[in-house]
Amino acid sequence: MALRLSWKGNRPLSIRVDTVTKRFGRFAALDGISLEAKEGEFLALLGPSGSGKTTLLRIMAGLEFPDSGSVWFEGRDVTDVKVKDRRVGFVFQHYALFPHMNVADNVAFGLTVRKRRDRPSRAEIGQRALALLDLVQLADLGKRYPAQLSGGQRQRVALARALAIEPRVLLLDEPFGALDAKVRRELRRWLRELHDRTGHTTVFVTHDQEEALELADRVVVMSQGRIEQVGTPDDIYERPGSPFVFSFIGEASNLPVMVEGGRVLLEGRPLAIGSGPAPEGPGRLFFRPNAVEFVDVRQGAIEGTVVSVRRHGASRRVELDIDDSSERIEIEVPTGYAAPLRSRLAVKPRDWRVYAEA
Numbered sequence: 001m002a003l004r005l006s007w008k009g010n011r012p013l014s015i016r017v018d019t020v021t022k023r024f025g026r027f028a029a030l031d032g033i034s035l036e037a038k039e040g041e042f043l044a045l046l047g048p049s050g051s052g053k054t055t056l057l058r059i060m061a062g063l064e065f066p067d068s069g070s071v072w073f074e075g076r077d078v079t080d081v082k083v084k085d086r087r088v089g090f091v092f093q094h095y096a097l098f099p100h101m102n103v104a105d106n107v108a109f110g111l112t113v114r115k116r117r118d119r120p121s122r123a124e125i126g127q128r129a130l131a132l133l134d135l136v137q138l139a140d141l142g143k144r145y146p147a148q149l150s151g152g153q154r155q156r157v158a159l160a161r162a163l164a165i166e167p168r169v170l171l172l173d174e175p176f177g178a179l180d181a182k183v184r185r186e187l188r189r190w191l192r193e194l195h196d197r198t199g200h201t202t203v204f205v206t207h208d209q210e211e212a213l214e215l216a217d218r219v220v221v222m223s224q225g226r227i228e229q230v231g232t233p234d235d236i237y238e239r240p241g242s243p244f245v246f247s248f249i250g251e252a253s254n255l256p257v258m259v260e261g262g263r264v265l266l267e268g269r270p271l272a273i274g275s276g277p278a279p280e281g282p283g284r285l286f287f288r289p290n291a292v293e294f295v296d297v298r299q300g301a302i303e304g305t306v307v308s309v310r311r312h313g314a315s316r317r318v319e320l321d322i323d324d325s326s327e328r329i330e331i332e333v334p335t336g337y338a339a340p341l342r343s344r345l346a347v348k349p350r351d352w353r354v355y356a357e358a
Helices: 053-061 103-112 122-135 151-164 181-198 209-215 233-238 243-248
Strands: 015-024 027-037 042-046 068-073 088-091 169-173 201-206 218-223 226-231 253-260 263-266 281-287 292-294 302-312 315-322 328-334 344-349 352-356
Touching: 015 053, 027 053, 027 226, 042 053, 042 209, 053 088, 053 169, 053 201, 053 218, 088 151, 103 122, 103 151, 122 151, 151 169, 151 181, 181 209, 201 209, 209 233, 218 233, 218 243, 226 233, 226 243, 243 253, 243 281, 243 352, 253 328, 302 328, 315 344
Parallel strands: 042 201, 042 218, 088 169, 169 201
Antiparallel strands: 015 027, 015 068, 218 226, 253 263, 253 281, 281 352, 292 344, 302 315, 302 344, 315 328
């Protein structure tokens, strides 16, 4: 019978980051970041390379220290507390397993290096390692070595090792980045189920928008060392707060427009797209490629010439060269839709947003 793990007494904690700044030379990795991860929450830090998400995670862990600002665990200032004293589990992208140790010893490592007064007995350590391997569905692989495992199995071992120290918060730095797409999809579903079972506060770094939207309770979108938007996956996708978020989350087409008296004008022609949030003056009209309708009546529509058609999963992507403009947009059509090159199409966005020109 499998050993059981108990998380009783291991209540998750909240994390608060208050106006944290971090520079590397002249480069501002973080520029006055403030953020809170709630108790038991699964929070995703999402952004492109160089956005500051990994630096923020490492500061939460105590692997880096801010130039200014503070980090709080459950109301306690831990800004200057070292990583070994923060009780965090950290999972790296490239596993960081010890190749000379078998799987069970890798999992147990964090317990075996504790000071003698805090170290469980050898029997307790062995039992906990076996129970954690059962939790991550690798119960029969304890005697193997990392080189004998697949990438997905190694990452599960790394996660079991992070959990062995009974952390109150789990921090993951792009843990699936080195894995192929199929394994990533399988592991992220499993990780969410594991989070729900253990109840840890989990902060997860990724540049994969699909991964963040599927896994997280809330998503923090970052760019150039700053937070662009924080919200639920639905908030982030359906109500993006900036052009960057609209473009980075999902896919987007956009066109330069002018807003006059609430009307959206494209090349001086009013678009019949209904009302919406549209600040007066020059701006850009954003919409999703799959959120358009095709119209026969050209008045008030976006018109263009088909310049390319490509397969895109279960649909096709059509690129339109917009009339009287140097702009191009992409729209999504069913695979059976006939859109030969140089043909003419007119479309209207169903869901859209105009952002003022910066």
